[in-house]
Amino acid sequence: MPETGGFMVAAYIAAAAIYLSYAAYLLSKGRKKD
Amino acid sequence: MGDLLRATWAIAAKDVLLEFRSRTAFVSALVFTALVLAIFNFARDPTAVSAIDLAPGILWITFTFAAMLGLNRAFALERENRALDGLLLSPASRTAIYLGKVLANLVFVGSVEAIALPLFALFFNVPVLPVLGPLVLVIALATLGFVAVGTLMSSMAVNTRLAELMLPVLLLPFLVPPVTSAVQITSRLFAGRPFSEVTAWLRLLVAYDIIFVAACVLFFEFTIEE
Amino acid sequence: MTPIESAERALRRSAVWILVGLLLLAGVYVRALVFTPAEVTQGLAQKIFYIHAPSAWVAFLAFGIVGVTSVVFLFLKDPRLDLFAASSAEVGMVFTTEVLITGPIWGKTVWGTWWTWDARLTLTLFLWFVMLAYLILRSAVQEPGQRARYSAVLGILGALLVPFIHVSVYLFRTLHPMPVVLRPGRPTLPGSMLVTLVASFLVFTWFFAALLSHRYAMARLADARAHAAAERDDA
Numbered sequence: 001m002p003e004t005g006g007f008m009v010a011a012y013i014a015a016a017a018i019y020l021s022y023a024a025y026l027l028s029k030g031r032k033k034d
Numbered sequence: 035m036g037d038l039l040r041a042t043w044a045i046a047a048k049d050v051l052l053e054f055r056s057r058t059a060f061v062s063a064l065v066f067t068a069l070v071l072a073i074f075n076f077a078r079d080p081t082a083v084s085a086i087d088l089a090p091g092i093l094w095i096t097f098t099f100a101a102m103l104g105l106n107r108a109f110a111l112e113r114e115n116r117a118l119d120g121l122l123l124s125p126a127s128r129t130a131i132y133l134g135k136v137l138a139n140l141v142f143v144g145s146v147e148a149i150a151l152p153l154f155a156l157f158f159n160v161p162v163l164p165v166l167g168p169l170v171l172v173i174a175l176a177t178l179g180f181v182a183v184g185t186l187m188s189s190m191a192v193n194t195r196l197a198e199l200m201l202p203v204l205l206l207p208f209l210v211p212p213v214t215s216a217v218q219i220t221s222r223l224f225a226g227r228p229f230s231e232v233t234a235w236l237r238l239l240v241a242y243d244i245i246f247v248a249a250c251v252l253f254f255e256f257t258i259e260e
Numbered sequence: 261m262t263p264i265e266s267a268e269r270a271l272r273r274s275a276v277w278i279l280v281g282l283l284l285l286a287g288v289y290v291r292a293l294v295f296t297p298a299e300v301t302q303g304l305a306q307k308i309f310y311i312h313a314p315s316a317w318v319a320f321l322a323f324g325i326v327g328v329t330s331v332v333f334l335f336l337k338d339p340r341l342d343l344f345a346a347s348s349a350e351v352g353m354v355f356t357t358e359v360l361i362t363g364p365i366w367g368k369t370v371w372g373t374w375w376t377w378d379a380r381l382t383l384t385l386f387l388w389f390v391m392l393a394y395l396i397l398r399s400a401v402q403e404p405g406q407r408a409r410y411s412a413v414l415g416i417l418g419a420l421l422v423p424f425i426h427v428s429v430y431l432f433r434t435l436h437p438m439p440v441v442l443r444p445g446r447p448t449l450p451g452s453m454l455v456t457l458v459a460s461f462l463v464f465t466w467f468f469a470a471l472l473s474h475r476y477a478m479a480r481l482a483d484a485r486a487h488a489a490a491e492r493d494d495a
Contacts, residue, residue: 001298004305004369011308011365012289015315015358019285019467022354023278026474030271183417190410194400203396204414207389211424214432234431242424249420253413256334 038133041126045134050141052111059107063100063146070096071157085158090220093154094213097147097173098180104142105184106201108135109192122258132185132254139181147173165223172223172239176216179243183208186250189257208246215239264488267481274477277470284463288456296456305369310456312362314464315355316384320422322352322468323387326394327419330412342408343483345415347475349394351468356388382429383422390418 053059074092078085121131151173155162162169184205191200215235222232261269292310299306325348333341363381364374375381394414401407449457 001300002303002305002369004303007365007369008293008304008307011305011362012293012311014361014365015311016285016289018354018358018361020282022351023282023471026471026478027275027278030275030474030478186413186417190397190413193406193410194397195402196396196400200397200400203393207386207393207425208417208421210386211421211428214428218432238424238427238431245420245424246417249417253334253416256409256413 037125038127038130041124041130042133042137045121045126045131046137046141049108049111049135049138053104053107053138053142059103060142060145063103063142064149066099066103067096067146067150067153070099071153075157086160086221086224089154089158089160090217090224092158093150093220094176094217096150096154097143097177098209098213100146100150101139101143101177101180101184102201102205104139104146105181105188105205106191106198108139108185109188110197128255128258129251131258132189132251135189136182136185139185140177143177143181147177160224161226162224164226168229169220169223172216172219172236175236175239175243176212179212179239179246180205180209182243182247182250186254186257189254211242212239215242263484264481267477267484270477271474271481274470274474277466278474281463281467281470285467288460288463291459292456296452297450299453302370305366308362308366310460311464312359312366313457314461315362316359316380317461318464318468319352319356319359319384319387321465322348322355322472323391323419323422325472326352326391326415330415330419333408333412334416339404339408339483340480342404342411343479344476345411346398347472347479349391349415351471351475353388353391353395354471355464355468356384356391359384360388377429377433379426379429379433383426386425387422390414390421394418 070092074088078088126134151162151169154160184201187204187208188201191197191204194200196203215238218235219232219239288310292307296307296310298304326345329341329345329348333345360381363378363384367376367378367381368374371378394411397414398407398411401410
């Protein structure tokens with residue numbers, strides 16, 4: 001089996017970063033009292 | 035129907051006359067063409083890359099940029115003195131305004147193409163004459179496609195804060211099917227390939243034209259509602 | 261209930277859905293990384309599939325929603341439809357970006373290079389460009405009515421464009437054979453992997469729906485507040 005674990009980790013972290021930051025952005029912006 | 039045709043013709047004629055008098059966009063397009071020719075000539079290694087490989091792509095880059103220069107002017111003209119209000123108050127239907135603009139833009143782009151093509155044939159040494167008929171057909175079909183969509187996009191772009199910058203952003207994804215088809219067909223024509231190899235691309239091009247010209251005629255009125 | 265109160269309620273509800281979605285996402289991560297066997301020919305990188313394919317599905321779903329909502333908006337002219345379309349475009353953009361990042365990472369292990377104009381990835385790239393154009397257009401038009409009309413036109417034309425790009429890329433690839441080592445497609449999966457994939461599809465769809473509801477509620481709230489402020493100014 002080829003050694004591709006590093007790529008897997010990179011992709012999973014990148015995806016998590018994208019989704020977490022967008023969710024956080026939405027949640028915090030939603031809270032903000034105008 | 036007669037009214038539609040008359041109004042379309044009148045609007046197209048007005049735009050063409052205006053552009054002919056000032057000629058700035060036309061000259062810019064020609065200068066751009068000459069620049070592209072010169073740069074690609076000096077940028078490539080003639081022993082490594084044959085002109086025929088590059089020529090179709092370069093040809094179509096030039097055509098699309100010339101189209102953008104013309105398209106930017108199309109509605110900017112109206113916006114300058116709020117001339118669009120005058121057009122809208124006239125008995126011309128929205129469809130006539132759109133078709134008139136498309137026709138004027140086709141004349142503009144077609145003129146640039148008519149000058150650029152012989153220059154390319156000359157400087158890139160590509161065999162245009164033997165395939166001139168099919169080549170002109172392909173050029174006409176692809177140009178119709180992207181001018182139709184481009185005219186609609188520029189009617190929106192001109193009303194945004196970013197104006198000229200907005201047009202490429204809106205238009206470029208829509209250029210992919212017609213320009214890709216055109217480049218692929220042009221490349222095969224220059225290489226003397228049999229016609230059967232281009233039928234798939236040709237069908238794509240024709241389908242694109244039918245669908246998008248119809249869609250743009252349908253949706254144009256939503257871009258200039260007052 | 262006033263529009264503002266209704267939007268605020270929706271906002272609180274969808275915030276909970278988002279948190280649930282994040283938990284579900286974490287569950288998918290654990291399931292895919294720990295409890296799903298690795299594939300022999302590609303190694304661990306094949307697992308990227310479990311977060312790449314569902315994201316792509318969501319990206320196209322989001323854009324489909326933009327297209328359909330835009331058509332309905334032009335008929336019904338209800339501004340809420342415009343807000344919904346815009347919300348779907350923004351959320352869809354996030355998922356599309358994820359596809360374009362995880363795709364090349366996976367592709368590097370399979371193709372040996374980061375990008376090869378693979379048919380599906382290329383289509384996703386152009387989807388990304390159209391969505392970007394949609395969002396930029398919206399930010400460049402001030403008047404809400406005009407913004408809504410322009411967005412709807414672009415949304416519909418963009419939706420029409422997608423099949424043409426697909427055919428263009430398909431023709432380009434079939435008539436231009438390219439060196440392809442392995443296609444990261446959808447192989448027939450053994451049981452455990454299939455379960456993970458289906459679970460991931462469901463979770464990603466939930467997560468998208470939650471983000472979309474929240475974004476839409478935010479848009480409605482901002483719109484309702486703007487209207488209230490305008491009424492106060494008039495009074």
